[in-house]
Structures are given as C-alpha cells and as structure tokens.
Amino acid sequence: MKICQKRVNKIAFLDEYINKKIRIAIPYSTELNEKLERIGFTPSFEMGESVLPKKIGPATKKNAEGYEIIHKDRPKEIKISTRLWxxxxxxxxxxxxxxxxxxQIPYERYPRTSILPYGVELMITKDQNNQKMITTSEILCDECNLELIKNTINMYLEIFGECHILLPNMNIIQPSQFKKLNWEILPHGQYPWEVRREQVRKFIEKASKxxxxxxxxxxxxxxxxHPDFTAMGLNGFNGYLxxxxxxxxxxxLESTVINNAxxxxxxxWEELSKLTKREIxxxxxxxxxxIHKLSWKNDITELLES
Incomplete structure (x- = not known):
C-alpha cells in the first residue's frame, strides 16, 4: 500500500494488516538525498546506516522526544524548579x-503524564531487486502498536511526503551489521571544563537561555x-549526554531537561549505543x-567517590 498525503488521522486502513508484521518504507532515490541528510544520514547513504530521525515537525518530535498529557481537569499542583542563581x-x-x-523556586502547573518517545529508527536496507530502501524494523500491527504505526506513517509523510506499507513476503534484505548514527564519542582524555565545554557547546545551547x-x-x-569517555547524542538523541x-x-545520562533527574x-557503553531511545x-x-534538587551535587559526589 502506498500513502501519499500530508498526514493520516484515521487508521481504519490498517485493519487489513492486523496481527501481521509490517514495515513502513520508501524506495531510495537521489531526489531524497537532501531530506535524508537533514534527518541524520551520512552523504554516502551506506547499507546498514540506522538513525533516530532529527526533529523537524510534530511526528518526528513525538518519535524522538515523546509527549506530555496535560490534565486540565485536575487541580494544579506545586512543582519545584531548581536553578543556579x-x-x-x-x-x-x-x-x-x-x-x-x-x-528552589516553587510554581504551579496542571498535573501531567509523560509518554516515552516511540524511538522508531530508520535504516538503509534493500529489496530482492537490489533496490535501496529506507525502512523501519518489522512492527507487529496489533492494538498495542496502532498509535506507534500511525505516528511512524506521519513521520514518513513529514520527511518524505509519501510511504509504503510492506509485508514480510516483500523480501527486505537487512545487512548483517547496522551502523548507528545516534552518538558522537568526544575526544578521549581528561579535559578541563573550559575545553570540554566548547566540545559540548551545541548541547548546552539546545536549552533555553x-x-x-x-x-x-x-x-x-x-x-x-574525569569520565573515561563522553558521548553526545546526535539527531533524535540531540540533547542527551x-x-x-x-x-x-x-x-x-544527562539531558537539557531541567527539573528532571x-x-x-x-x-x-557497547550495549547502550545499540539501544533505541525508548529503551534507554x-x-x-x-x-x-x-533528582535535580539542592542536594544534587552532594548526591553525585557520593556516587562517584564511593
């Protein structure tokens, strides 16, 4: 099935795929190069490259960052913001x-429930005719995954403007190894913070002033x-160290999210680098x-000096 529109809202068309494994995909062509680089693939587009797409719109944001359900039907609650002053x-x-x-600065807000990112990664594979494809992994189309599949379809439409739904009999050939493009290992060594700060400047500047x-x-x-290594998140992992x-x-694991943990x-690291964002x-x-509170520095010190 080919889908070519701005976004999908109703998912009744998925009924024919219920309890089947599917992939969302699009055939590779050079016309996609700019779009693929924009979401994190390398210019060489090698077989096995795998990336959590960079946020470029609502669907890619929900996939990479998750979302919150704000409960405006409930009384406001007191939250504490911990900041350097x-x-x-x-x-x-x-x-x-x-x-x-x-x-610590108290403030009121409506209660909210945080929903983890779907964390669906796109990978470069090929079909039985040696045609390169940009595909997801196989996803079981059942009641639990309908919203994930809907958002993944919308993510393809957001990035490429179209997508295909493939069944296993369409013979997608996966490479024996994947090259994940989600982390950058910073130069090794014990760097003073003035030097390391420059290396993670993009990370810090992602946060509000x-x-x-x-x-x-x-x-x-x-x-x-003096950590042995520091890894900075790229693309959909942007904002994580x-x-x-x-x-x-x-x-x-640290992030640019304030008042979290x-x-x-x-x-x-070898295992962590292979995980999806949702898994991490x-x-x-x-x-x-x-927790990011007044005792945070003492708590970190106790952990790392033990």
Whole structure:
C-alpha cells in the first residue's frame, strides 16, 4: 500500500494488516538525498546506516522526544524548579560579594503524564531487486502498536511526503551489521571544563537561555570526576549526554531537561549505543535516579567517590 498525503488521522486502513508484521518504507532515490541528510544520514547513504530521525515537525518530535498529557481537569499542583542563581550577598562594612548557588523556586502547573518517545529508527536496507530502501524494523500491527504505526506513517509523510506499507513476503534484505548514527564519542582524555565545554557547546545551547547556567553547572560537576569517555547524542538523541566511568561500571545520562533527574544506567557503553531511545529511557535500565534538587551535587559526589 502506498500513502501519499500530508498526514493520516484515521487508521481504519490498517485493519487489513492486523496481527501481521509490517514495515513502513520508501524506495531510495537521489531526489531524497537532501531530506535524508537533514534527518541524520551520512552523504554516502551506506547499507546498514540506522538513525533516530532529527526533529523537524510534530511526528518526528513525538518519535524522538515523546509527549506530555496535560490534565486540565485536575487541580494544579506545586512543582519545584531548581536553578543556579547569582546574587549579591552582604559581606559587611558596606561591601557585597557575588554568590552563585542552587535555589528552589516553587510554581504551579496542571498535573501531567509523560509518554516515552516511540524511538522508531530508520535504516538503509534493500529489496530482492537490489533496490535501496529506507525502512523501519518489522512492527507487529496489533492494538498495542496502532498509535506507534500511525505516528511512524506521519513521520514518513513529514520527511518524505509519501510511504509504503510492506509485508514480510516483500523480501527486505537487512545487512548483517547496522551502523548507528545516534552518538558522537568526544575526544578521549581528561579535559578541563573550559575545553570540554566548547566540545559540548551545541548541547548546552539546545536549552533555553535561562537554563544554560544550571546545565553547565551539572556537566562541569560530572566532568570534574574525569569520565573515561563522553558521548553526545546526535539527531533524535540531540540533547542527551552519556558520561562513562568504566572502572566503576557507572554510566550517567544527562539531558537539557531541567527539573528532571540524572539517570544512572546499568548497561555498558557497547550495549547502550545499540539501544533505541525508548529503551534507554525505560525505567528498567535505570540503576538509580538523582533528582535535580539542592542536594544534587552532594548526591553525585557520593556516587562517584564511593
């Protein structure tokens, strides 16, 4: 089945695929080169390249970042925002001094439920006629996956303007190995924060201006413990950093999301780098969560000095 429109809202057309495995796909042509590079593929478009598409619209955003359900039918709740704050402090004899520390700012908002990103990655494969294809992995078309499939179709329409639904008998040939394009390993070595900051500038600048100082503070704190490596998320993983402390078997996931948490992951880097974003953010991978609150620096220090 070929779909060629701006987006789909109703999914009754999927009834013929219920309880079957399908792929969403589009045949490769050079006319797609600019669109493919825009979402994260390399200019060579090699077999086996796999990418979580960069956010370019509503469907790619939902796939890469998830979304929130805001419950406006419920009373507002008090939330606490923890931020780095610079102020003048009395120092005696008509003198003041500049002090910077973490403060907590209460605010009201409606309760919300966070929904994990679908995390569907696109990959370069080929069919039995040696035609390159841009496909998803196989997805079981059942009640649980209908919204995921709908968003994936809309993601293809958002990126390419069309897509095809393929069944397993259409003989998509997968490469023996995939080349994931979701992480960049920063130069190895113990860099002072002034140097490492320049290497992660794009990461910090993804946050709003009011939050950058707080994010800079968190990253500088973790970097001061000399991680063995630092990996920066690309494309749909943009806004995430992983610090690896291999001798301690500790892998720290940080993001540009303020007032969330720092996640301690239990898998090693080789395994983590192969996971989808949804898998990485799933709670069953988290060894611990360090909440972004006033005690955050002490909690991180206790973890990394133990």
């Amino acid at each position: 610079t102020r003048q402090e009395w120092a005696g004899r008509d003198h003041t001094r500049e002090v910077t520390d973490l403060v 009011g939050n950058r100082a707080t994010i800079d503070f968190r990253l500088e704190t973790i970097n001061s413990f 992983i610090f690896g402390f291999t001798d301690k078997d500790i892998y720290i 720092t996640y301690i992951l239990e898998k090693d 953010l799933s709670e069953n991978l988290h060894k611990a969560r360090i």
